[in-house]
Amino acid sequence: MALLHSRGLRTTKARVQLLTHLLGTTAHPSAEQITAGLREAGVEVGVATVYQNLNRLVDAGLVRRMSGSDGRSRFDADMSPHDHAVCESCGRIADVDLEPGVRRALDRATAGDRHLETWLLTRTAVEVHGLCPECRAH
Numbered sequence: 001m002a003l004l005h006s007r008g009l010r011t012t013k014a015r016v017q018l019l020t021h022l023l024g025t026t027a028h029p030s031a032e033q034i035t036a037g038l039r040e041a042g043v044e045v046g047v048a049t050v051y052q053n054l055n056r057l058v059d060a061g062l063v064r065r066m067s068g069s070d071g072r073s074r075f076d077a078d079m080s081p082h083d084h085a086v087c088e089s090c091g092r093i094a095d096v097d098l099e100p101g102v103r104r105a106l107d108r109a110t111a112g113d114r115h116l117e118t119w120l121l122t123r124t125a126v127e128v129h130g131l132c133p134e135c136r137a138h
């Protein structure tokens with residue numbers, strides 16, 4: 001997989017399967033959910049291996065790690081600038097479209113080398129919190 005190679009990571013079967021799985025979902029799954037998903041697809045893998053590989057992918061900048069409100073890490077292979085809604089009840093994370101003007105303003109903040117005070121801004125992400133549709137229904 002060229003993506004792994006370009007970041008200096010060895011292309012192991014486990015990594016390719018893991019990254020392919022993550023690129024194919026917008027569910028922002030936890031390591032446990034990823035493990036279950038891979039097993040469903042017939043890939044026999046342990047949660048420790050998944051964790052290890054996730055850490056490498058996060059360090060290489062191919063996957064982003066977020067913490068859910070339940071304290072569990074969630075993972076996203078979509079590295080484009082975008083924003084998230086976090087469920088306060090079950091910890092689920094979903095992509096959310098902010099008003100276009102808000103995202104544009106955030107993108108401007110990281111365009112070129114605009115500095116905020118003495119900081120150089122490299123990326124922005126807004127996190128809005130609330131209840132997901134399922135938790136709202138209960």
Ligand SMILES: [Zn+2]
Nearest residue numbers: 087090132135
């Ligand atoms: Zn929820």
Ligand SMILES: [Zn+2]
Nearest residue numbers: 076078094095
């Ligand atoms: Zn996302």
